[in-house]
Amino acid sequence: MPDYHAPLRDMRFVLHEVFQAAQLWSRLPALAECVDADTADAILEEAAKVTGQLIAPLNRSGDEEGAQWQGGAVTTPQGFKEAYATYIQGGWVGLSGNPQYGGMGMPKMLAVAFEEMLYAAGSSFALYSALSSGACLAIDAHASEALKSLYLPPMYEGRWAGAMCLTEAHAGTDLGLIRTRAEAQADGSYRISGSKIFITGGEQDLTENIIHLVLAKLPDAPTGPKGISLFLVPKVMVNADGSLGERNAVSCGSIEHKMGIKASATCVMNFDGATGYLVGEVNKGLAAMFTMMNYERLSIGIQGIGCAEASYQNAVTYARERIQSRAPSGPQATDKAADPIIVHPDVRRMLLTIKAMTEGGRAFACYVGQQLDLAKYADDADERSRAEALVALLTPVAKAFFTDTGLDSCIHGQQVFGGHGYIREWGQEQLVRDVRIAQIYEGTNGIQALDLLGRKVAAGGGASLQTFCAEMEAWAARGGLYADELKDAVQRLRAISGWLLEQARSNPNEIGAASVEYLHLFGYTAYAYMWARMADCAAARRHEDERFHAGKLASAEFFFRRLLPRCLGLEACIRGGSAPLFGHDAEQF
Secondary structure, eight states: OOOOOOOHHHHHIIIIIISOHHHHHHTSHHHHTTOOHHHHHHHHHHHHHIIIIIIGGGHHHHHHHOOEEETTEEEOOTTHHHHHHHHHHTTOTTTTSOGGGTOOOOOHHHHHHHHHHHHHHOHHHHHHHHHHHHHHHHHHHHSOHHHHHHHHHHHHHTSEEEEEEOOBTTBSSOGGGOOOEEEEOTTSOEEEEEEEEEEETSSOSSSSEEEEEEEEBOTTOOSGGGGOEEEEEESEEEOTTSOEEEEOSEEEEEEOOOSSOTTSOEEEEEEEEEEEEEESSTTOHHHHHHHHHHHHHHHHHHHHHHHHHHHHHHHHHHHHHOBOSOOTTSOSOTTSSSOBGGGSHHHHHHHHHHHHHHHHHHHHHHHHHHHHHHHHHOSSHHHHHHHHHHHHHHHHHHHHHHHHHHHHHHHHHHHHTGGGGGSGGGSHHHHHHHHHGGGTSSSOHHHHHHIIIIIIIIITTTHHHHHHHHHHHHHHTTTOTTHHHHHHHHHHHHHHHHHHHHHHTTOTHHHHHHHHHHHHHHHHHHHHHHHHHHHHHHHHTGGGSHHHHHHHHHHHHHIIIIITTHHHHHHHHHHTOSGGGGSSOGGGO
């Protein structure tokens, strides 16, 4: 199994050179107190050590052993428990958590880089703490002060974990159908009864307690999603002084046997009159849970980037060493019987596609992180409002585009190996299996596309889309590298958006028919903006690091000449309309 080395040079380029993060942090008082460029670099360096030396070596063995269930107890693979104990000593679970309750308070722009490292090193291991971080975010945003003070410190510390309990066997996307019930008790608590499926980390042996955030309905709740409330349900009851008490009526009925992420316990959780506590307001639990869901959607999107980076590193190493045939232009390695396969055009096509899409995604993740930081910390109300609108618009793009292209990149990396990519020895087939789930959980990518086009663009009249397009056009107006290509891409996005909104007024099927292609067209346009910014930055600073910046410019050229033109096909597909999808009766399929 090849080693994983965090791409620190590229991460620093994005963070410090392209987005000049330290300048932003210095004008946001809450961040200026705790982070600067040197602090960020130190955190990235340490994160690279933790992920590369502690977590990555467990990825292959963890996949082979998998999580095990016996009599309601779940055991993680050998080495996970010890590695997790070391991992939490560094405070990584609370990296961007609220300092008031023990978090480190680091900006999201920095946290997204760490999350990429974590998923690249081992997706299964990463999920245990990713769910905890999301649960902390929801508790911090919506729970009472009493719950926050009692539960957040040990969760940020990593001694307790978090889990998100939404899905039921009959209710996935349509959460309004859930049957889990909550009954109010005289002491202000609630009795929670029901069963949830697909619960990541619902049971494990890494932490002394697990804090479940559970969606349930009160007996008199309205029907549908407007009747859902959110409850905090601990695996082990917590005394007033923070010590652990009796086991709550929460149990793991089984774990799933899956295609990938086998070391991550995916649990069936049963709540048999378990004691829980209301988070937020009655019947407004879905909105509170979406605080966590939106965090997880960006995080899972980053899983796509991380796995793609790991696949790229493996494939490049192999392509430099594997010798097969001669280059079309003539022998390159004259001292050998054949040339390294990296000389062949098709191998370069695959490697550069992974490289351009992964680096574009890395920049876009940092950009979304920047908007999250502004939405949370900016003093100016208008700046916060603008950032919040961009986060809402861009989150479904990040989740779906990162993971759709992440799977493609992992498959490209596997293909570089030929037959060796299909066997376990080289690790490429595991990356393909592990990343596949990212398109499915935390809201399938088809649902993300509907959210983008139906809710964020159509329902809002396209206001936030106009904000983002105006920003991209303003950058193009500066006249830098690839300004014309970026301008054309934005004009295409504007035009197809307007056309779709017009079509949808007379045909409700148009939104659903076009949504996936629209999200991809949006994604390529957003990456064009990222690559235009990176190209301008690399050109301006080329003298500082000739080899790195020249490589960045070459990658930008590949993106604009070989990948951005895909938008032409996507536009044509969208304009094909919904009619071809409804030319068959159900019986004709």
